[in-house]
Amino acid sequence: MIEARGIKVTRKERPILGGVDFRAGAGKVTAILGANGAGKSTLLRVLCGDLEPDEGEVRIRRCLLADWRPGDLARVRAVVPQSSALNFPFTVLEVVLQGRAPHFEGKEAGVDESAAIAALEVVDLTRHAGRDYTTLSGGERQRVHLARAIAQIGLEGEGRCLLLDEPTSSLDLRHQHDVLRVVRRFAESGGCAVVVLHDLNLCARYADKVCLLHYGRVLGAGDAGAVMTPDWLGIAYGIAVRRDEINGAAIYSA
Numbered sequence: 001m002i003e004a005r006g007i008k009v010t011r012k013e014r015p016i017l018g019g020v021d022f023r024a025g026a027g028k029v030t031a032i033l034g035a036n037g038a039g040k041s042t043l044l045r046v047l048c049g050d051l052e053p054d055e056g057e058v059r060i061r062r063c064l065l066a067d068w069r070p071g072d073l074a075r076v077r078a079v080v081p082q083s084s085a086l087n088f089p090f091t092v093l094e095v096v097l098q099g100r101a102p103h104f105e106g107k108e109a110g111v112d113e114s115a116a117i118a119a120l121e122v123v124d125l126t127r128h129a130g131r132d133y134t135t136l137s138g139g140e141r142q143r144v145h146l147a148r149a150i151a152q153i154g155l156e157g158e159g160r161c162l163l164l165d166e167p168t169s170s171l172d173l174r175h176q177h178d179v180l181r182v183v184r185r186f187a188e189s190g191g192c193a194v195v196v197l198h199d200l201n202l203c204a205r206y207a208d209k210v211c212l213l214h215y216g217r218v219l220g221a222g223d224a225g226a227v228m229t230p231d232w233l234g235i236a237y238g239i240a241v242r243r244d245e246i247n248g249a250a251i252y253s254a
Helices: 040-048 071-075 093-104 109-122 140-154 173-188 200-206 230-237
Strands: 003-013 012-025 028-033 053-062 078-079 163-167 192-196 209-214 217-223 242-246 249-251
Touching: 003 040, 012 028, 012 040, 012 053, 012 217, 028 040, 028 140, 028 173, 028 200, 040 163, 040 209, 071 078, 071 093, 071 173, 078 140, 093 109, 093 140, 109 140, 140 163, 140 173, 163 173, 173 192, 173 200, 173 209, 192 249, 200 249, 209 230, 217 230
Parallel strands: 028 192, 028 209, 078 163, 163 192
Antiparallel strands: 003 012, 003 053, 209 217, 242 249
């Protein structure tokens, strides 16, 4: 579904990504892991088209990202950023309705509002539909933007891609799992989900595949269990990492 080859990004003569190859398939949750400054968010920005690499190419559904028409791409690919600069007093429902813009035929219709309300229900924010977005907490704002993405491409993921940059960073324990269950549900319905994560235990629980970055290069990529070894994680994070198992589930600690 998503494939990147030879991605290089340099800023002020400093290499941020140094020839990264990346693949994410349908029906899978692919996590991007790595220490701060490893290039995770930069790679995600390249994958979604927000940042043009100095070298390399990105394909979505085998078509070069640059060849997609914006409207067509917006109907099959949604992005949930790590943070948003939105500071206008829109209601929560109005923000989520922005995800329906690629589907408007001249103006929004009842089906668009229904889709937005359904998306808010998925992220447990229905009761806040009429609330001023700027009054929300950081975690609530993250969930609003997940709802916007759901309204944009739907939860039936076949042929669609969902890219998320640290979607659990401001969330409490319950909502961390709620959000990643939504991501898992999207993937299990045939979608391609790519998510930047910091929490190794959340990654082990919800990711099928992992791309582990280290100073802008791929240290390891493949099945989560095969990549998330104490040795590779120790190199990536610069600290000894221990892996235990409880009831068959991997648990990581420093």
